[in-house]
Amino acid sequence: MPVLLYCATQPNPEVNVATGVSDAAVRSREMLGVRVYWSEIDDPQSLADAESLKKAALEFHRVLREILAVTTPIPFRFPTLLESAAVLEQHLTPEQELYRDALARVDGAVQYEIIGTWADEQQTDLATPVSGREYLKRRQEALGRVAAVEGKLKTVTADTVREWRGREQNKKHRWFALVPRVERERFIASLRTAGASEGVRLRLSGPWPPSEFVAPRGSRG
């Protein structure tokens, strides 16, 4: 029977989640030095339309959240389906060291995400061609604005963050903070004290599973 993978965690503790996607039981097993969580899916066709997929994605997210409340998971991208539970170890074997390294790197931490949106950047007319010099000038200004906000974020959160990562996406900048569980309240409190930055809206969400920190730093997989 096909299985839908949720995540890998450290072998202990084992988290008991009653039901997962499509009300299927959530199972776990220790293999290759990690614990893997999955559900057997009777009918994968039930995921094959947009509404069902959306519902299943939410159920998938709920399972991850319940596990995240206890231990730090490395999620598999939804929907990762394998032919059966029997081939799980076969599929995980080639990258077993990477999974173990990633779990050690994120152990005891959660991920927060901060999205920075600049009002004037959103109004930029991309359809109108600009000269190379003008493009470079705008690019330089954008990089400067990102660096200014980033500097402020890192300063105010200081020792509450284990590692920062970030990337630009669709005229926004996304920062990801790997925050030890014990520092969560201090991290959020420090952000509240940061105050507003002119022209930029910052939106924090989390805690999330630390999926941005799965790959080693500098690797884009």
Place this chain on the structure above:
Amino acid sequence: MSSNGETITTLSLEGEGEISLLDILDHVLNSGAVIHGSIVISLAGVDLVYVGLNVIVTSVETALRNIHREQERPSLSLTSAAKADPPPTSKLHR
């Protein structure tokens, strides 16, 4: 959105709110470890793994809506990539 002992919230300068559906879809579809050789689900002939790779935070729902709109009837293709691409390998991706 609350759960057993864990709440995911958003925080902006204006206040806190519940995490949006868009946030959740973006995270589960666009991030996480990828296992090559896994079964590929397609919506309207578009492999979800590619939908996940290419959509961006502001267009996850739009992409899903467009896919849904384009298909008169939902279709599923299950392909065992493992058969076509042995041996299976996995990849940590973001």
